[in-house]
Amino acid sequence: MTIYKKQLSRIVSGLVLTGSLFTAGSTMAQLFPPPADQVVDLNRGAKVWANTCTRCHNLREPSEFSDYEWKAIITHMRIRAGLTGRDARDIAAFIMASNDPVLPADNVSESASDSIPDSGMSGEQIFKSTCISCHGANGKGVIPGVPDFTEAGGRLTKSDDILFKNIRDGFQTPGNAMVMPPRGGNPKLSDKDLKAVLKYLLSLFGTK
Amino acid sequence: MTTKERLNTAAIIACLGSLPGLAFSASNAELEAQVKQLQRDLAEMKALMREITTSQVTKKEVAVMKKQVESVKKTQLEEKNAASQVHLAGYAQFNYTANDRTYYEDGVKKKKYNEFSNSTFSPIFHYQYKDLLMFESEMSMTINELGETDTEVEYMTADLLINDNMTFLVGKFLSPIGQFRQNLHPGWINKLPTAPSGFGHDQAAPIANVGAQLRGGFYLADTQFNYATYVGNGPKLGGSHDGGGIAIEANGSTSNDNNELTYGGRIGILPVDGLEIGLSAATGKAALTYFDDVENIERTEKNRDYDVLGADFVYNFKKFQARGEYISQELGSLRTSEVDPSRNKWSSWYVQGAYKFSPSKWESVLRYSDYDAPGILVDQKQWSLGLNYLFANNIIGKIAYDFNDATKDTLSDEDKITLQMTYGF
Numbered sequence: 361m362t363i364y365k366k367q368l369s370r371i372v373s374g375l376v377l378t379g380s381l382f383t384a385g386s387t388m389a390q391l392f393p394p395p396a397d398q399v400v401d402l403n404r405g406a407k408v409w410a411n412t413c414t415r416c417h418n419l420r421e422p423s424e425f426s427d428y429e430w431k432a433i434i435t436h437m438r439i440r441a442g443l444t445g446r447d448a449r450d451i452a453a454f455i456m457a458s459n460d461p462v463l464p465a466d467n468v469s470e471s472a473s474d475s476i477p478d479s480g481m482s483g484e485q486i487f488k489s490t491c492i493s494c495h496g497a498n499g500k501g502v503i504p505g506v507p508d509f510t511e512a513g514g515r516l517t518k519s520d521d522i523l524f525k526n527i528r529d530g531f532q533t534p535g536n537a538m539v540m541p542p543r544g545g546n547p548k549l550s551d552k553d554l555k556a557v558l559k560y561l562l563s564l565f566g567t568k
Numbered sequence: 569m570t571t572k573e574r575l576n577t578a579a580i581i582a583c584l585g586s587l588p589g590l591a592f593s594a595s596n597a598e599l600e601a602q603v604k605q606l607q608r609d610l611a612e613m614k615a616l617m618r619e620i621t622t623s624q625v626t627k628k629e630v631a632v633m634k635k636q637v638e639s640v641k642k643t644q645l646e647e648k649n650a651a652s653q654v655h656l657a658g659y660a661q662f663n664y665t666a667n668d669r670t671y672y673e674d675g676v677k678k679k680k681y682n683e684f685s686n687s688t689f690s691p692i693f694h695y696q697y698k699d700l701l702m703f704e705s706e707m708s709m710t711i712n713e714l715g716e717t718d719t720e721v722e723y724m725t726a727d728l729l730i731n732d733n734m735t736f737l738v739g740k741f742l743s744p745i746g747q748f749r750q751n752l753h754p755g756w757i758n759k760l761p762t763a764p765s766g767f768g769h770d771q772a773a774p775i776a777n778v779g780a781q782l783r784g785g786f787y788l789a790d791t792q793f794n795y796a797t798y799v800g801n802g803p804k805l806g807g808s809h810d811g812g813g814i815a816i817e818a819n820g821s822t823s824n825d826n827n828e829l830t831y832g833g834r835i836g837i838l839p840v841d842g843l844e845i846g847l848s849a850a851t852g853k854a855a856l857t858y859f860d861d862v863e864n865i866e867r868t869e870k871n872r873d874y875d876v877l878g879a880d881f882v883y884n885f886k887k888f889q890a891r892g893e894y895i896s897q898e899l900g901s902l903r904t905s906e907v908d909p910s911r912n913k914w915s916s917w918y919v920q921g922a923y924k925f926s927p928s929k930w931e932s933v934l935r936y937s938d939y940d941a942p943g944i945l946v947d948q949k950q951w952s953l954g955l956n957y958l959f960a961n962n963i964i965g966k967i968a969y970d971f972n973d974a975t976k977d978t979l980s981d982e983d984k985i986t987l988q989m990t991y992g993f
Contacts, residue, residue, distance in 0.1 A: 504886070
């Protein structure tokens with residue numbers, strides 16, 4: 361029994377030591393704003409959020425709380441769920457980009473991005489840099505709540521105007537906690553970029 | 569001259585200028601009609617002018633609006649950039665239990681009726697200072713059988729965020745052994761209205777501890793890990809000379825009756841998306857306090873070995889979730905004990921599957937749990953079948969049937985139906 365207990369003590373000590381070693385060179389915890397040398401990755405945040413939170417509970421809708429409230433909630437969950445600081449920052453970026461109210465736009469061709477310069481990327485490049493982390497290379501969705509583009513009669517059978525508006529303004533299926541933030545979470549994409557990626561999506565997965 | 573005055577003058581000149589011509593070309597009646605028409609036109613123009621005047625924003629009004637916007641902006645920035653913030657979260661649950669039964673307890677026949685059996689409100693207070701410290705506390709308020717309010721501090725910790733991978737916390741914390749007690753017990757999270765057999769208070773799973781903890785997460789070759797290690801006071805043991813055995817209470821207390829503290833922890837690994845596997849262990853000493861009827865004094869038997877083991881997993885695949893957990897607390901033997909010198913072990917395990925019928929709001933749950941404890945009277949095997957309706961992801965109505973198998977004629981052996989309304993906020 362004594363040997364057994366000594367082994368347990370060693371395991372516990374090892375855990376502490378391992379944690380200390382892995383964190384010795386880390387920056388001080390900083391959630392808002394992120395450290396200057398780190399770029400928040402909203403798409404990664406969406407994936408970590410969906411994978412991590414559903415380990416224990418149903419996803420809460422981003423629009424359920426304000427940015428102010430999410431700050432405390434994410435800090436609490438970072439501690440409780442054993443997330444890293446980077447996980448928390450990326451999740452915060454995703455949540456806070458997803459809880460902005462979508463203002464109704466009567467005219468679907470109306471653009472709010474006249475001032476955003478085109479990225480110069482092709483639809484394929486945009487898909488692979490922005491959309492793929494949630495929708496997956498095969499368009500079937502890699503995290504809970506993301507629709508399957510290849511499904512017969514599915515999401516891509518909507519009109520091009522509606523699909524463009526959904527990408528531009530963000531979209532949430534009623535009853536589904538997962539939200540696609542405006543412009544897929546990349547505010548640097550112009551309307552022309554969005555049309556290019558939509559065209560690519562339809563060519564790849566479209567069934568209509 | 570203002571726009572309004574200019575328009576008025578133009579209208580009058582237009583009226584006057586047209587009169588001479590009218591005198592030669594039309595009768596008095598026609599002239600009268602034209603004048604009246606002009607008067608109506610003039611009235612309409614005046615009304616239009618009034619509308620324009622009232623709808624126009626003056627420079628003064630713009631200045632006032634600017635000040636108001638600046639004031640709102642300032643308030644918002646102050647809130648956004650404030651070093652301190654407070655936040656309130658929590659949950660509540662309300663149960664109705666149908667278990668109209670006759671049963672025996674210590675050989676005495678008793679009766680249990682259908683009842684609204686549980687009303688619990690558990691607010692969680694958060695205070696955060698920058699990204700350095702979070703103070704959090706959960707208070708559980710429950711109405712008991714006498715209608716009185718029981719309050720309990722479920723946890724109360726000061727969490728110091730040391731760096732991206734580590735948080736140091738001190739205070740009373742939920743036991744990081746396993747998953748259920750730490751993360752799954754709130755009503756809106758637990759998929760059934762009841763806890764698995766053996767995962768309630770004073771059973772196989774430790775509830776909480778008072779001490780210090782290091783916890784956090786890290787990545788190794790893109791594989792996510794989380795960990796928690798702690799040191800704290802040992803559990804409390806109760807008993808008597810009547811042969812009823814030893815009772816264990818691992819609920820977290822601020823006293824330690826032993827030569828050493830309890831050390832423990834859990835490590836979790838997420839090898840693939842949707843899967844987490846955890847291993848937990850703890851070791852320390854426990855003290856048994858009892859009342860010596862012969863000497864008429866309270867006695868304490870100290871430094872009894874205390875060991876905890878746990879293993880857990882959860883796997884999410886689309887609309888299906890599977891989870892399971894094993895946990896045990898073991899007391900070593902104590903030859904000199906006057907209450908119970910033998911080894912005592914409390915152990916429990918469960919497996920659970922849940923399926924969401926989305927896009928509908930229905931969810932079904934099936935769980936099997938098995939609890940073994942010293943003395944056969946509290947051993948229980950349980951099948952639980954539940955159906956949930958998710959009004960929202962955090963507002964859930966549940967109904968569940970527990971098929972219980974335990975010592976015949978005890979309450980633990982009686983099946984029951986539980987309805988629950990719960991929400992998290």
